[in-house]
Amino acid sequence: MLDLAILGLLEERGDLHGYEIRKQLREGLGLLANVSFGSLYPALARLEAAGAVEATEALEPVEPPAAPVPPTGSLSGEWAVLRSRRRATRRGRGRRSRKVYRITDRGRSLFADLLTGQGAADDPRSFGLRLAFARHLPAPARLALLERRRLQLTERLAEVRTAGGQDALDVYARAVVDHMADALQHDIGWLDRLIETERSAATPGAALAPGATAAVGGGAR
Amino acid sequence: MLDLAILGLLEERGDLHGYEIRKQLREGLGLLANVSFGSLYPALARLEAAGAVEATEALEPVEPPAAPVPPTGSLSGEWAVLRSRRRATRRGRGRRSRKVYRITDRGRSLFADLLTGQGAADDPRSFGLRLAFARHLPAPARLALLERRRLQLTERLAEVRTAGGQDALDVYARAVVDHMADALQHDIGWLDRLIETERSAATPGAALAPGATAAVGGGAR
DNA sequence: GTCATCATGTAAGCCGTTACATGATTGC
DNA sequence: GCAATCATGTAACGGCTTACATGATGAC
Numbered sequence: 001m002l003d004l005a006i007l008g009l010l011e012e013r014g015d016l017h018g019y020e021i022r023k024q025l026r027e028g029l030g031l032l033a034n035v036s037f038g039s040l041y042p043a044l045a046r047l048e049a050a051g052a053v054e055a056t057e058a059l060e061p062v063e064p065p066a067a068p069v070p071p072t073g074s075l076s077g078e079w080a081v082l083r084s085r086r087r088a089t090r091r092g093r094g095r096r097s098r099k100v101y102r103i104t105d106r107g108r109s110l111f112a113d114l115l116t117g118q119g120a121a122d123d124p125r126s127f128g129l130r131l132a133f134a135r136h137l138p139a140p141a142r143l144a145l146l147e148r149r150r151l152q153l154t155e156r157l158a159e160v161r162t163a164g165g166q167d168a169l170d171v172y173a174r175a176v177v178d179h180m181a182d183a184l185q186h187d188i189g190w191l192d193r194l195i196e197t198e199r200s201a202a203t204p205g206a207a208l209a210p211g212a213t214a215a216v217g218g219g220a221r
Numbered sequence: 222m223l224d225l226a227i228l229g230l231l232e233e234r235g236d237l238h239g240y241e242i243r244k245q246l247r248e249g250l251g252l253l254a255n256v257s258f259g260s261l262y263p264a265l266a267r268l269e270a271a272g273a274v275e276a277t278e279a280l281e282p283v284e285p286p287a288a289p290v291p292p293t294g295s296l297s298g299e300w301a302v303l304r305s306r307r308r309a310t311r312r313g314r315g316r317r318s319r320k321v322y323r324i325t326d327r328g329r330s331l332f333a334d335l336l337t338g339q340g341a342a343d344d345p346r347s348f349g350l351r352l353a354f355a356r357h358l359p360a361p362a363r364l365a366l367l368e369r370r371r372l373q374l375t376e377r378l379a380e381v382r383t384a385g386g387q388d389a390l391d392v393y394a395r396a397v398v399d400h401m402a403d404a405l406q407h408d409i410g411w412l413d414r415l416i417e418t419e420r421s422a423a424t425p426g427a428a429l430a431p432g433a434t435a436a437v438g439g440g441a442r
Numbered sequence: 443g444t445c446a447t448c449a450t451g452t453a454a455g456c457c458g459t460t461a462c463a464t465g466a467t468t469g470c
Numbered sequence: 471g472c473a474a475t476c477a478t479g480t481a482a483c484g485g486c487t488t489a490c491a492t493g494a495t496g497a498c
Contacts, residue, residue, distance in 0.1 A: 002485080019449050029394070030384035031377060031401065039486055041451055097494090098449065128401070134393040156252060163251035172355040173250070179411050180252065180349070186407055190400050223457080240477050260458055262479055318466090319477065 001126050002043045003052075005033040007111040008133040010053065010103040017098040018044055032128045044101060052107035055099045116141050122152050143198045150191045157184040222347050223264045224273075226254040228332040229354040231274065231324040238319040239265055253349050265322060273328035276320045337362050343373050364419045371412045378405040 005025055010016060013024060022040055025033040047053045103111070114120070115137055117130050127149050134142045164177040226246055231237060234245060243261055246254045268274045324332070335341070336358050338351050348370050355363050385398040 017449080018451095028384065028387070028389065030380050030398070032397070036487060037450075038452085038488070043485095045451090128397045132394040132397045135391050159251050163249065166249070168249065170356050173353040175415060176253070176349045176353045177251070179408075182411075183404065183407065186404065187400075190403075194396060238477080239479095257459060258478075259460070259480085266479090 001121070001129060002033070002035055002039055003047060004111065004114040004117075004129055004133070005029070005035070006040075006043060006047065007052065007103055007107055007114070008129075008136070010101060011108065011111060011136065012133075015056075015100050015102045017100045019098075021101075029129070029132060032125055032132065044099075047107065048101070050106070050110070051104060052110045053101045053103055055101050057097065057099060111136070116145065122149075139198065139202055143195065143202070146191055146195050146198065150188060150195065153184055153188050153191070157181060157188070160184065222342070222350060223254070223256055223260060224268060225332065225335040225338075225350055225354070226250070226256070227261075227264060227268065228273065228324055228328055228335070229350075229357070231322060232329065232332060232357065233354075236277075236321050236323045238321045240319070242322075250350070250353060253346055253353060265320075268328065269322070271327070271331070272325060273331045274322045274324055276322050278318065278320060332357070337366065343370075360419065360423055364416065364423070367412055367416050367419065371409060371416065374405055374409050374412070378402060378409070381405065 006021060009021055009024055009028075016024070018037070018041055021044075022035060022037065025035055044053065044055075048055055111133075115130055115133055117126065120126055120130070130145060134145065137145065160177060160181045164174070164181060169177065227242060230242055230245055230249075237245070239258070239262055242265075243256060243258065246256055265274065265276075269276050332354075336351055336354055338347065341347055341351070351366060355366065358366065381398060381402045385395070385402060390398065
């Protein structure tokens, strides 16, 4: 799951260093991938060892030195200039030795595997993450992803309903079970709309067929 | 989370052995607690060590001994007789040495602590489990549980909305974020109805007040 | 000169899983 | 006699978290 998020981000947003990866994951995908450093850095090391990413030590080619410093006469002014020069010299870096990571071809292939996620966990986060990166998937695989998820949820719904069928449950347990069923149906409905959108996008003839316009528009409630 | 499920089950359904605990958890609470033996048995041992449960070796009052064994002369025959005698001797059990667990007073106190779950994880399973056992909680604690959960969800909703506010998201990422917000609102609405029901149950005067009947009825959609 | 932020990493621990080992009992 | 089910446990591993260690840089 973490690997998928890292690779996806590197693929979409270009080369990044660890700290930045975490920041962007938190900001962009919020709850789907709010990862801690304690898992992020080992994950990056693992991916590098596997050849899925390359790290450059971020000793990037230094910019040509800035124009000579006009003395200001004030000490704090000189200081400020020195600081800014140092910043200018290491421009684009600003900070510590930052290891910048870039996704490799092997990484892209791994990303594709994780994205289809045949043997992946069926938790909502994992699915949400895969769907969030679904534009990197060919259309049929995308549809398959959605339908596999739909199948999982309907199976779980059946389970929940058999659990709810027994009447040994008190008010609170009943409320929980009922709400689980409700939420599952809500999710399934959402998937159905997504699937419908995918299907109509996959058959471009539909847009040309008479009367098809109504079916195409307004997919996402 | 596991401890809570075990203690709750032992409290509600009386004394049980490990195998049965797992069975009932799977059947009754389904997705909330489908636990594996690999975690269940260590958990029971832990709870026993902590004094939260007592185990009786299931050497329940033995039936009067069967008639003396007539020797058959064959070794396997003797064996078979020994086995069947053992079976007869331990009548009502039928199977292996089953350790039957019973919740203690310390266990009940621990259960109450876990149920209020002040420092517990905020994942849906954990909350669902606590709510499912909420009838063992005093009414104010129950209300507090619901309101704490509501607060968490509204905070997360705000997070999701700030994440969704940026327009760097493509169709799929957007769909995921939007649906997360949607599902959160759905959950919050459900909590609101539960809270409302709790509140009106907590103020018995309300039922007597004129015109209050409409507010009380039909809480749970 | 001190505090917040940026930046990378290690160590320990939590909470669960699957797989393995063992064995009794029942039903066919 | 063989498979399915009942019953208890151990071992190894997974994937994540928190806490800790370290240090540079920037802002005031």
